Amino acid sequence: MSLAKEGIGPIQVRYADGERGFHGDRGHANLSGVAENKLFFAQMNKQANAQEIEEIFAPFGQIEDVYIMRDAMKQSRGCGFVKFSTREQATEAMNNLNGQFTMRGCDQALIVRFADPTKPSTNPPQNFPRQMKQQQDYIKNMPDDILIKILSLLDTKAAISTSILSKRWKHLYRSLTRFNLTLENPNSHHDEKMTEFIKTIQNLLGPHANPFIKSLFIDLKYFNTTHKPLLDECVLNAFGSKLVQFGLWVHSDEYTKFPLDSLDGLGDSLQSLHLYCCALFPHPGFLAFRSLKELTLSEVVFYEREEKGKDKAEFLKLEESRFELLIKGCLNLEIFSLMECEFDGMMRIDAPFSHLKEINCENNFCSGEIEIVSAPKLECLNISNSLFVVDAELNLSVKYLRLGFGCIDAIYGLDQFSSFFPCLQTLVLFFEGEEVWLAPERCSASDSFRKLKHLVIEAFTLESLPEICNPLWIALILESAPFLETFEIKIGKMETDEELFEVDERPESFNLQHKNLKEFKMCVFKGYPIEKELVRFVMESAKALGKIVLCDDEGYYEEFDATKFSSIFE
Numbered sequence: 001m002s003l004a005k006e007g008i009g010p011i012q013v014r015y016a017d018g019e020r021g022f023h024g025d026r027g028h029a030n031l032s033g034v035a036e037n038k039l040f041f042a043q044m045n046k047q048a049n050a051q052e053i054e055e056i057f058a059p060f061g062q063i064e065d066v067y068i069m070r071d072a073m074k075q076s077r078g079c080g081f082v083k084f085s086t087r088e089q090a091t092e093a094m095n096n097l098n099g100q101f102t103m104r105g106c107d108q109a110l111i112v113r114f115a116d117p118t119k120p121s122t123n124p125p126q127n128f129p130r131q132m133k134q135q136q137d138y139i140k141n142m143p144d145d146i147l148i149k150i151l152s153l154l155d156t157k158a159a160i161s162t163s164i165l166s167k168r169w170k171h172l173y174r175s176l177t178r179f180n181l182t183l184e185n186p187n188s189h190h191d192e193k194m195t196e197f198i199k200t201i202q203n204l205l206g207p208h209a210n211p212f213i214k215s216l217f218i219d220l221k222y223f224n225t226t227h228k229p230l231l232d233e234c235v236l237n238a239f240g241s242k243l244v245q246f247g248l249w250v251h252s253d254e255y256t257k258f259p260l261d262s263l264d265g266l267g268d269s270l271q272s273l274h275l276y277c278c279a280l281f282p283h284p285g286f287l288a289f290r291s292l293k294e295l296t297l298s299e300v301v302f303y304e305r306e307e308k309g310k311d312k313a314e315f316l317k318l319e320e321s322r323f324e325l326l327i328k329g330c331l332n333l334e335i336f337s338l339m340e341c342e343f344d345g346m347m348r349i350d351a352p353f354s355h356l357k358e359i360n361c362e363n364n365f366c367s368g369e370i371e372i373v374s375a376p377k378l379e380c381l382n383i384s385n386s387l388f389v390v391d392a393e394l395n396l397s398v399k400y401l402r403l404g405f406g407c408i409d410a411i412y413g414l415d416q417f418s419s420f421f422p423c424l425q426t427l428v429l430f431f432e433g434e435e436v437w438l439a440p441e442r443c444s445a446s447d448s449f450r451k452l453k454h455l456v457i458e459a460f461t462l463e464s465l466p467e468i469c470n471p472l473w474i475a476l477i478l479e480s481a482p483f484l485e486t487f488e489i490k491i492g493k494m495e496t497d498e499e500l501f502e503v504d505e506r507p508e509s510f511n512l513q514h515k516n517l518k519e520f521k522m523c524v525f526k527g528y529p530i531e532k533e534l535v536r537f538v539m540e541s542a543k544a545l546g547k548i549v550l551c552d553d554e555g556y557y558e559e560f561d562a563t564k565f566s567s568i569f570e
Contacts, residue, residue, distance in 0.1 A: 036087045039094055042079035042111040045103045056103070056110075057082050060096065061089025081115055090114070105556045148175050156180045178215040178245075179204065185222040194222070198230045205237035215245035217274075223252045232259045239266035247274035255279040255301050260286065267291065275300055282322055286329040293355075295330060296337040302326075320345040327351055338364055350374050359383075362404070372396065384430060395422055402428035418448035418480070426454040449481040458490040469530045471537045475512045478541065482514070487538070488521040517542035520562075523551035539565065 044053065050066040057063055061084045068080040084090040098112040151159040151172060156179045162169050183197045197220075204213060216238060223231075231250075236259065238246050250256045258278040267289065274296040281302070289295065302322040307315060327336070327349055337360040338347075349359070350373035358380040361370055370388050372378070378396055384404025398421050418424070427449070455477070469489075478484065520538045525531055539545060539562060548565055551557035 037085065037090045038081055038083045038115040039090050040079070040081055040111075040113055040115040041097075043103075043106060043108045044076075044078050044080070044110060045105040046076040046078045047105065048076070048103065053080065053082060056097070056101065057084075057093050060093035061085060102559075104558060144172065144175070147172055152176050152178055157182075175212050177212050179213060180217045180219070182219040183221055190222060190224065191226070194224060194227050195230070198227065198234055201234045202237060205234065205241050211242075213241070214243060216243055217245075217247035217249075219247075219249040219251075221251050223250050223256065225252070225254065225256070228256065231256070232262070235259055236262060236266070239263050239270065242269045244269060245272040246270060247276075248278065249274075249276040250278060252277065254305070257281065257304075274298070279304065280322065280326060282325040282329055284325065286325050289330045290332065292330050292333055294335040294337075295333055296335075296339065297341055298339040300338075300341050302343070316345040319343065320348060324348055324350065327354075330354070334358065336360070338362075340364060346371055348373055352376065394420070396420065397423045399423055400426045400428075402430065404430040422451070424449060424452055426456075427452055428456040428458065430458040450483060452481040452484055454486045454488075455481060455484055456488045456490065469534050471534060474534065474537065475541065478514050478517065478538075479512055483516050484514070485516055486519045486521070487517060488523070489534075490523050491525075512541040514542040515544055517545055519547045519549065520545060521549040521551070521557075523557070524553040525550040526553070 039057075041053075048068075050068060053066050053068065054063050057066075063082060064085055065083040066080065067082075069077045071077055082093075084093065094112045094114070097110050099109045102109045147169070151162060154162075156176075159176060162172075181197070181201060183194065201216075201218065204216070218234070220231075235248070248258075256278050258275060258280055260280060260282050264286070268291050270289070270291055272294040273289065273292055276298040277300070278297075279301050280297075281304075302319045303315065307318065310318075323343070323345070327333070328351065330336075331353070332355055333351075334355050335358040336349075336356060339360070340363050342365045347361075347370045349356075349371070352374040354375065355377055356375045357377055359372075359375070359378065360382045362382065362384050364385060370383060372381075372394065376397065378398055380400040381396070381398050382400075382402040384402070388403065401421055401424055478487070517538075520535070520542070522531065522535065535548065535550075539548070545562040548560045548562050549557055550560070
């Protein structure tokens, strides 16, 4: 229908969204039941709008309609429909795009096929709301094990609240295997709320405990030290049960002492433990965590407040001994993480008979050092903001290494540095500040990293950018890793001045021919001359290079065929 009056264009008449199920998508009824000219597409960028979708399909014919499927929050599902004027146009679009075109910001190519036909109906039934309710009530007939699985994906409070929905659901929450319990900071009646909360935990773990529970995480947004005996009793019950995972977060003005001295002989089934804002004082012979495989400590200390007033040397010795006892007491530990902890002494990891495979030390407040004396099975090492002491005689079997800001206090050559990690396959270097401790003039041109396959260099300050973007510096690193396959440079988001990045002259005598590098990625790429020169240098130096990936500061990236790549230099 249209109005021919001047200034008034055609009026589009469509069915409302609620009637789409009866008349076909977007109200285009198809009486034959066959979607002859409508395509379904998937694997699209969820940030794309209808206009961008239309631009992709427009080269193949006249587009009549584009519809993007969205969820209840109006967010794109990454799929939708596009309608052409003719079936021939739709066929051509499908043949050219399906599995062959990848949208910007996506990892996989578009899926394009003819839309499934829908059975038309001219009028909605009289009992439409009741009928739809009956059709959508699939949960009622589900078996209990499926319902329990669904409830386990919810917050514990929400899962328990579902008991009011149905008599059948009343006791289902008791069969959950994972509980996340949080005590928010109450506005009043603090003591009553705390007592009630801890009693709830005791009921879960007491004589009539849930036999199915495997994971328990307690988050105390508010904690009064007067309730410490009750909390200790909860911890004892947790270690005395069959829990596999246990986490305790205590938000308090003071560090809460974790009752290690009462846990010997308990926790045989516990495999994962996460403690936040606690104080740990392991004693000689401590073996409470003998079955533990994963230990995460966040904002944890190894001293009492009054002990800090002792003689400095005596205090450091006490702190160091407790840390060492903790590590030795975890005979089967595989993953150890230390996050934002306060430590003044030497963190010495001496575990010659342990199963320790991964160590993560990040953003700790350490005036001391981290020293690995013995960890024969160590494969992954991630350290930042903590001084890492490298023993020249220690050959670690580490395969993944990430060293961040503040880890190294000396400048090393690549051959010397690689001798510490002869098995290294993935190396991530994070530089912050002007000094880059792998400087060109201190590097050798030997093939030091013969096993290295993946290299990532990160820089988040202006001072370190000119150094790591220096072609000579990059060339020496590439030459030291002859079997490197992927190389990535990450540059943090920052306001920069193009004048700061003048292109250094490339040494005429340097001629690198890397034979195995297949992929080069740069984030965030802004098109500065020094960045373009670096990309050009890598292209010319790596004859096997097949893919170049450039990522902008919004997170979108584009992939290019290195053998045909030239647009960056235009």
